[in-house]
Amino acid sequence: MTWFISQAYAEETPATATPAAGTTATTAHEGGGHGGVFPPFDPSTFPSQLLWLAIVFIALYRLMSKRIIPQISGIIEARAAAIKADLEQAEASREASEAAGAAYAAALAAARAKAGSIAAETRNRVNHDIDSNRRAAEAQLADRLALAEKHVDDVKKAAVGHVSSIAIETTNALVDSLIGAVSHDEVVAAVAAAEKR
C-alpha cells in the first residue's frame, strides 16, 4: 500500500522523482524488518499456516471423533445408566417393602381373627361345661332333696302311727287305773273318735 502511494506521488510530481524514489527505497528498507507487510496480512506465510492448521485440525478432529468424544459420552452414558438402574432398584425395593407390609397386615388380621375365634370357642366350651356341671349338680341335689323329703315323710308317718298306739296305751292305762279294766276294743274306738274331733 505504501508502495502505491509512493508511486502515485511519483507520478503526480515527476519533477521530484529522486525524493520519491528515495521514499520507496526507505519504505522497502523499513518493511524488511517485518517481512515487508503487517505480519497477519503477509501472504508469504499463508501456505505454511494453512498446511499446518490443516494437519493439526484434522488430527484434532480425528482424535475427537475416535477417542475423546466416545470416551466422555461413554462416561456420561454409564453414569446415566447407573443412576437409572439404581432408581429402578430402589423402586423395586420400595414395592417389595410395600408388599411385605401388606402381607404383614394381612397376617396380623388373620391372626387376630383366629385368636378371636379361639377365644369365642373356648368361652363357649367353658360355658357349656359350666352349664352341664351345674345341671348335674342340680340333678344330684334334687335327688338328694327327694330322698330327704321321703325320709321325712316316712318318719312323720311312722310318728303319726305311733301317736295312735301311744294314745291307746296311755288311755288304756289311765282308764285301767281309774275305772278298772275295759276292753281293748272300746279304748281303740274311743281314741279314734277323739282323733276325729
Add this chain to the structure above:
Amino acid sequence: MADVRTDPIHQFGIHKLVDINIGGYDVSFTNSSLFMVITLVAIAVLLLWGSSAKAIVPGRMQALVEVTYDFVAGTLRGAAGEAGMRFMPLVFSLFMFVLTANMFGMVPYFFTVTSHIIVTAALALLVILTVTIYGFYKNGTHFFNLFVPSGVPAPIVPLVTLIEIISFLSRPLSLAVRLFANMLAGHITLKVFAGFVVTLTSFGFFGSLGALLPLAMVVALTALEFLVAFLQAYVFTILTCMYLNDALHPGH
C-alpha cells in the same frame, strides 16, 4: 519501531523454525505451527487424561472435562437440536482449538495462532463449507428455502431474499474477522500499554511513578482479554451451531 520491547506488531511476526519447501510453496514449520501443535497436544492431554479415570463420581479433572463437554453439547443441542449432535466432533474441535489457542495467546512470549486472519478465515470457511455442502446433501434444493423465509408477503420476497443471500455470504467474513480482529486488537492494546510502562520507567523516578497508571491499565486489560479469549471462542462456537441449524432445518 526497532525496539522489540515496545513494538506492538512484533508479537505477530512469524519465524521459521524448520525450513520446508514443497512444490515451490514455503510450508516451513514456524512458531505459528509450533503453537498449533502445542494447542493440539494440550487439548489431547487435558481431555484424554482428564477423562481417563471414567469414574461414575468424577474427580476434579474429569469434572472439568465433563463440564466443558456438556457446555459445548448443550450449546449445540440448544441451537441445532438433537440432530445437530452429529456435528459434535467438529464443534467441540473448533471450540477447544479456538479457546486453547486464545488462552495460550495470553501467556507472555507465546504466539497467538488466532491473531492471523488466514487461520480464522480457514476455520470460518470450514464451517460455511460444512453448512453449505451438508445443507444441499441433506435437503437438496429445499436448502434454498433458507433464503425465502415463510410468512413474508409476496411483494417484499425479492428484497428479503436478497438480504438473506447477502447475510449468508457475509457469514464467513464476519466469523473470520470477528475472532481475528478481537485477538489482534486486544494483544496490540495490551502491548501498547505495556510499552508505555517500559518507556516511562526509562525517564527516572517520576517516570516510574507515572508508569503506574498504564501498569494498572495493563492489569485490567489482561483480565478483560481473558474474558474476550473465552467469549470469542464461545461466540465462534454458538454461531457455528446456529449455521449448522440452518443446514439441518433450512425452513426457518
